[in-house]
Amino acid sequence: MSLPSHLQNNLTPSEINFMAENELITILPRYSMNKIELIGTKVPALRAMRREEIPLWIAVVLKSQDKCSIVPPSWLNLTYLKEKYDEEIRKPLRFSDLPPNWLEVSKILLAKASDDLADPTHQLRSILQDLREIRLVKSRKGLRELNESNIQLNGLSLLEINELRPFVLTVMNKLRLLHDTIAKKDSGDADNVSDDEY
Amino acid sequence: MDIDDILQEFETATSRKETKKTPTTLYDELVVAMVNERMAPELLPFKHELLQKVLAQISNQQQFLLDSHEYGDVNAESGVVTGDFKLQLMIIETDIERINYLIRLYLRTRLSKIDKFTIFYINETADEDPDSKDRLLSSQEQKYMHQHFKILTRLYNNCFLKRLPHTLTLLDDTSGGQSMIVEPDLNQPVFVKSITDKPITISLGEDDELDLVNDGIYVVKYKLVRDYISIGDVVMI
Amino acid sequence: MYGDLANKLILDAKRTTNLSALPLYQGDLVKDIIKEIQDLNKDAEFLEEQTDDGDEQLKINQCQLFVTHLSMRRNKRCLLAYERLRAEKVAEFAWLNIDPIGDPNATKSHTTIADNYIYSNYTTQLSLDNLNHAEEEYFKAYQDLMLEYKSAFADIDLSGDLEPPTNIFIDVRVLKDGGEVQTEYGSFNLIKDSQFYVRKSDVERLIQQGYLEEL
């Protein structure tokens, strides 16, 4: 196949990481730099010590060349994350509202801009790990509720969803196929009606 | 800083806030197109305009890189290549690579679906106006599909088909309760996210309904959200 | 019983789905299945010629015909599914744009692409010896088809890596002294302990030779 089977109907974590790299992040330039016209976006002209929002991947390049420091997002610190962790424990049936790419962005910043973060990396890593685990346990528990029709999964990030995706979709699809063997005869043409509903 | 720069920064700052949800940059559009194509069980309409725009821009940027490598920074005095300019070129090259990768995935995902449902799409596109702007396949894909079907048929013929009784040589037989034509299964469940403030209500059958709220994540049958995906109120994730 | 041979073929195909290389073409098995279909067809022709001698005979004749036709159809389905899977794997390999094993004109070295994937079912090896003649022809025809399709996208490397691009440019440190290195981005001197930001593909050989290390 022109696309290998492991990439069909599925994303890989590195692809999701790639997408997160285009998220905008605030930097504090150390020097001035002319603006850059890119295909995807534009990088505005940079002035020393004037905050600017640019795509994360470019921020990482500039950072690696000592051209800027990165202003960590407001959620990437111990106080905030601990609060979220407590919330995860307090509310066992909900996911706390972390940003949709918290795993990717934190991983990138911990690796490439740890000196810009307010808290020690090992402590950040450990609280992020705790968050990941408690949410994983929760989402797995929720998998008991799969059915043949639909489910709602609010509060999970794309990466977390993607990890569950093959399981959730395969099971739901099989339930649907089984269910269809009876539904067809009961509800007549219900399937066709929905085609031109809107 | 000159006034243009200030205005421009002001512009980008405001436009960013307003349009946070709908893809505005070419890059965002490409990502949505690629992910939708990856996740949808069927082939989605080819993004003719988007691809045309992006390919033209890539070729511009490539040319800019070539010129810059050869002649240096045309804006700088006396052709001096500063470290900053070099770094900018590197960022431009990386940007091209990133877009390149997205297009590669987008196109190859489409080919894999064309290969999976060849006869179905040959039939689907048979009556299309070849000059229409919203054809399902690009003209290259159309050519690929027909040619691939041809060499595949030749392979089957040479391996065994030509030695079978005439009645068994069809590849698009639908008789006897078994269709040979493989079609996309639009009832497959998919992950979607609503990205509009407008309320969306989808019918789940008899008298069951589901409201999709802004930012909500759902698993539903593809068929039920298909139209919302095509207008962009719902994206596949 | 009719269809048993075809079942064997499908089991072979099922095993193949999990392999990174295409196994030997089951020529004998395919030949035997074709023979079985031809025999069944003779039966069918004979049965169709029978003029009805009353209801009872007609019923029997119908039933025999059904069984015969179904057996032929079953065999055909298995043959097609088997060959289609092989064709898919051949095409999958073609997209990697590397030489198959046993190609006398091989130019590019056999890289270790296979090692880069954790998926054992990704077709990363192809031995021409395992293909029949028609499959070899298909492989070539598909390569041509691919080339034609790709030619519409001059700036896009459609056979490129399907992993996202990372580290196109890297920081390197010089490990031992050497001469001057020319790149599109200008030249630099290999002086021990100096550091540069360079395009990875430009320095891959120098890293292998121990002049540079990636930071």
Next chain:
Amino acid sequence: MTSNYYDLDDILADGEKVPSRFNMTVPGLGYLEGNPGKAVQKGTQLELPMWLAEVLAICAILEDSQESFIDLSEPEFISSRVLNAIKTNPRTVDLRKLLRNYYKLVEKWGTFFNEPSLIEIIMTMLKERAFEINNFASNTNKLMNNDFTYTLDEFERILFRMTSDSNKQMRNWLKE
């Protein structure tokens, strides 16, 4: 239903055998029960592959008759003994031993006979077993040679592999 023409698992499932009874004597079909050249007698019980049984069971002998060439008898895999075991504890049933393509055959059977109560039992079982499969696929510490994983039917095996591949991918990415 969409076509599965080239789907290898579907082809294998179509090859699974189901108990059938001939409603007429047919000369020449003895090979179906291992007697080539002989007739198969009316009332004979024999196991036929699904691809054959399915059609013979729906084709009426004559246009105006209700009787078909064969009748399907209830196969072991949905016998009340098996269904009771499934209801008692879905996780201890050895599906693989019963039938390699268990769910697919239930699907085909259900399409054929429209059996809401059977389908309900099987759907409940799938939810239970899937949950357990997910546990096994996610838990790296547990030994993989647990008995449960040997009782998975083909669909469940694929589910297990997909799930653990996905988890593995995620773990690898986190470690990068």
